[in-house]
Amino acid sequence: MDALALSRIQFAVTAMFHFLFVPLTLGLSILVAYMESRYVGTRDEMYLGMTKFWGKLFLINFALGVATGLSLQFQLGMNWAEYARYVGDIFAVPLAIEALLAFFLEATFIGLWVFGWNKVSPRLHALSIWIVAIATNMSALWILLANGWMQHPVGFAIRNNRAELVDFMAILTSGYGWLKFFHTILAGYVVAAFFVLGISAWHILRKNHLPLFKKSFRIAATFGLASSLLIVLVGDFHGAEVGKAQPAKLAAMESLWETERGVPFYLLLVPDPTNERNAVELLGIPKMVSFLAFKDFNAEVKGLKAFPKEERPPVWETFLGFRLMVALGGLFILLSALAFFLSRKEALERQPLLLKALILALPLPYLAGELGWIVAEVGRQPWIVYGVLKTSEAVSRGVSTFQAAVSLAGFTLLYSILWGINIYLLAKYARKGPEV
Amino acid sequence: MDYQSLWFALWAVLWAIYFFLDGFDLGVGILHPFLPRNDLEKRLAMNSIGPVWDGNKVWLVTAAGVTFAAFPAAFALIFSAFYLPLLLILFGLIVRGAALEFRGKSDSPAWRRGWDMAFFLGSLTTAFLFGVLFGNIFQGLPLNAQGYQGGFFSLFNRYGLLTGVMFVVMLGGHGALWLAVKTGDELGARVRRFAMKIWAVLVAATALFFVNTAFVTSIFASYINNYVLLLLPAGVVASLLGMGMAIMSKRFPAAFFASGAAVILIVMTGFAGLYPQLVPARPDALYSLTIYNAAASDYTLRILTVVAAIFVPVVAVYQFWVYRIFRGPVTGEDLRDDKEAY
Numbered sequence: 001m002d003a004l005a006l007s008r009i010q011f012a013v014t015a016m017f018h019f020l021f022v023p024l025t026l027g028l029s030i031l032v033a034y035m036e037s038r039y040v041g042t043r044d045e046m047y048l049g050m051t052k053f054w055g056k057l058f059l060i061n062f063a064l065g066v067a068t069g070l071s072l073q074f075q076l077g078m079n080w081a082e083y084a085r086y087v088g089d090i091f092a093v094p095l096a097i098e099a100l101l102a103f104f105l106e107a108t109f110i111g112l113w114v115f116g117w118n119k120v121s122p123r124l125h126a127l128s129i130w131i132v133a134i135a136t137n138m139s140a141l142w143i144l145l146a147n148g149w150m151q152h153p154v155g156f157a158i159r160n161n162r163a164e165l166v167d168f169m170a171i172l173t174s175g176y177g178w179l180k181f182f183h184t185i186l187a188g189y190v191v192a193a194f195f196v197l198g199i200s201a202w203h204i205l206r207k208n209h210l211p212l213f214k215k216s217f218r219i220a221a222t223f224g225l226a227s228s229l230l231i232v233l234v235g236d237f238h239g240a241e242v243g244k245a246q247p248a249k250l251a252a253m254e255s256l257w258e259t260e261r262g263v264p265f266y267l268l269l270v271p272d273p274t275n276e277r278n279a280v281e282l283l284g285i286p287k288m289v290s291f292l293a294f295k296d297f298n299a300e301v302k303g304l305k306a307f308p309k310e311e312r313p314p315v316w317e318t319f320l321g322f323r324l325m326v327a328l329g330g331l332f333i334l335l336s337a338l339a340f341f342l343s344r345k346e347a348l349e350r351q352p353l354l355l356k357a358l359i360l361a362l363p364l365p366y367l368a369g370e371l372g373w374i375v376a377e378v379g380r381q382p383w384i385v386y387g388v389l390k391t392s393e394a395v396s397r398g399v400s401t402f403q404a405a406v407s408l409a410g411f412t413l414l415y416s417i418l419w420g421i422n423i424y425l426l427a428k429y430a431r432k433g434p435e436v
Numbered sequence: 437m438d439y440q441s442l443w444f445a446l447w448a449v450l451w452a453i454y455f456f457l458d459g460f461d462l463g464v465g466i467l468h469p470f471l472p473r474n475d476l477e478k479r480l481a482m483n484s485i486g487p488v489w490d491g492n493k494v495w496l497v498t499a500a501g502v503t504f505a506a507f508p509a510a511f512a513l514i515f516s517a518f519y520l521p522l523l524l525i526l527f528g529l530i531v532r533g534a535a536l537e538f539r540g541k542s543d544s545p546a547w548r549r550g551w552d553m554a555f556f557l558g559s560l561t562t563a564f565l566f567g568v569l570f571g572n573i574f575q576g577l578p579l580n581a582q583g584y585q586g587g588f589f590s591l592f593n594r595y596g597l598l599t600g601v602m603f604v605v606m607l608g609g610h611g612a613l614w615l616a617v618k619t620g621d622e623l624g625a626r627v628r629r630f631a632m633k634i635w636a637v638l639v640a641a642t643a644l645f646f647v648n649t650a651f652v653t654s655i656f657a658s659y660i661n662n663y664v665l666l667l668l669p670a671g672v673v674a675s676l677l678g679m680g681m682a683i684m685s686k687r688f689p690a691a692f693f694a695s696g697a698a699v700i701l702i703v704m705t706g707f708a709g710l711y712p713q714l715v716p717a718r719p720d721a722l723y724s725l726t727i728y729n730a731a732a733s734d735y736t737l738r739i740l741t742v743v744a745a746i747f748v749p750v751v752a753v754y755q756f757w758v759y760r761i762f763r764g765p766v767t768g769e770d771l772r773d774d775k776e777a778y
Contacts, residue, residue, distance in 0.1 A: 063536075096743070104491065
């Protein structure tokens with residue numbers, strides 16, 4: 001393997017690790033802020049216990065989310081120097097703005113929240129976690145506008161041997177970027193909702209602190225149902241945007257080889273990339289792909305063969321990633337709807353089947369998020385910036401295979417250890433329950 | 437002044453602020469095995485930086501982000517040339533962050549000893565390697581048309597190593613004065629007695645650093661074009677003197693700010709001597725990265741200027757406000773009943 005392959009694996013590993021921490025932060029910050037507001041409004045000690053219990057889990061997770069984000073920023077210069085040099089004029093602007101507008105707020109007010117229980121008024125204390133929640137989500141916006149630009153580059157011109165920014169507003173108002181943003185934060189809300197549902201279910205089954213966990217359950221069920229429904233809507237818009245901006249990715253997502261009109265959606269499909277066809281196509285829903293992508297049953301959809309072989313993304317990863325993500329999305333609606341309606345009834349603790357299912361479902365939204373990123377990033381290959389710069393041209397020239405191998409091994413080892421410790425601590429404090 | 441020069445100045449200031457702010461919490465980590473003697477004292481030290489260290493670290497994200505946005509070619513060159521040192525800096529920052537958050541999450545002595553070690557090593561590595569990195573930039577990198585020609589070990593040359601040690605001493609002293617102001621009980625008293633010793637080491641290290649800088653780099657040579665810049669090293673001398681006098685008369689807050697001024701001015705002394713270069717090339721200056729050949733487009737720099745002009749002051753105000761909320765020393769009394777503390 002060469003430095004390019006190692007650098008790609010390393011970015012995938014570090015980004016996927018980062019995205020084990022971020023989605024929970026995005027959603028749980030909002031839930032904890034809501035709980036603390038309820039406490040400030042009602043002065044009901046149960047809400048205080050709730051805030052501190054979920055807040056503690058939030059903080060264990062938060063620490064590593066921040067740390068693993070820095071690695072991504074540094075890698076853009078360390079491993080992807082040609083990328084940094086070629087598109088830094090554009091890509092780095094939202095990144096710098098993210099630090100100044102969002103990251104500072106988040107990091108400063110989290111300190112106030114953790115250490116300020118006895119230093120500021122309850123109102124100001126609750127406000128500080130709201131600021132953290134808003135800043136975290138704002139930070140996602142700037143990052144995803146940057147990533148949106150890699151997916152669908154706008155507002156630039158090639159000058160002086162690089163891509164230069166000519167229209168900042170075009171990046172700020174990029175539909176692709178905004179849809180990615182909503183898609184990603186909603187994915188985070190689903191993760192947080194299922195996190196709270198799963199842990200609450202565990203305690204409800206054991207009859208621990210029933211009022212607190214039933215209330216947490218209800219809050220999370222509402223949040224989860226709303227988010228998992230909205231994400232379908234946003235995902236649908238997003239898919240349409242992909243169809244317009246990155247036809248090769250759409251073709252790989254659907255494993256479509258020939259350019260056709262009125263393309264059906266096969267419930268059962270097995271791609272055969274070596275022979276540029278599908279080995280199995282069964283249970284087709286007529287014209288569904290055309291409709292989903294272009295809102296027109298007879299729209300023409302470009303097949304993979306319309307692109308030169310070297311400009312097609314890997315089919316299996318993109319196809320499977322997309323399929324599984326969508327299937328999981330359906331499951332989340334089902335489960336959160338069940339949780340929502342059953343939590344309206346008093347006898348939630350007499351629904352062991354649902355409660356057990358929710359405990360098992362806790363990791364699934366994480367999986368769905370990772371699959372979504374595989375579709376987004378693998379599906380964009382061989383481009384790092386779609387149509388502008390190839391991934392193979394973006395790697396640092398001076399970084400040797402040895403260096404890349406050392407860093408990949410180091411990251412994998414360190415992150416695995418930290419992930420293990422993180423799981424251990426989350427499990428320990430989740431089991432322990434609230435201190436009231 | 438053109439945008440490139442403005443952004444060079446802002447770039448230098450952002451790095452200097454980073455070393456001033458994260459500097460003291462890195463310093464607290466460097467001193468961690470030596471000054472706090474038992475579990476309670478280790479907790480006092482960590483809790484003294486607890487509310488602020490995360491916000492301090494964002495100055496690094498910003499300084500790196502601004503390097504990327506304002507001087508993309510410099511970001512590309514520096515970050516890929518210092519590949520392994522930056523990797524170790526990342527690991528250092530990650531493990532010390534984890535140490536701060538996780539140490540208090542179990543009562544097992546082995547668990548706590550492990551995280552104490554991680555906090556120390558992470559802080560030491562970060563401070564030392566940032567010194568090595570900027571030392572190498574000050575003296576220039578072996579660059580030709582193909583880019584960086586050195587390796588990992590060539591970075592650990594005499595001047596690079598010296599700057600690394602200089603950073604460890606400088607930030608260690610800065611951290612000691614933070615602890616002198618911000619911790620009470622026996623630990624506070626012990627640190628206050630220790631301050632004079634580290635001050636003496638810092639003075640010696642700075643003298644050695646300046647002498648070597650004069651001989652090995654062209655930093656001071658470029659001051660000939662602009663004598664006003666000599667105020668920077670003069671300011672370093674004045675800050676160190678003020679720091680020593682404040683320690684002697686037991687005015688520790690004043691000593692902390694004098695130490696902070698010394699950190700900022702030492703870093704700025706180096707940066708100012710680079711101008712208008714960002715990364716000087718050796719042996720042939722033809723391949724140097726300058727603020728002109730490495731800069732982003734004027735349009736991008738204009739956008740960044742507007743954003744920075746609005747938000748850097750806003751950030752400074754609310755960070756200052758949070759520092760004020762947590763003013764005063766942390767004592768064992770404070771930690772006894774606080775379940776949220778480290």
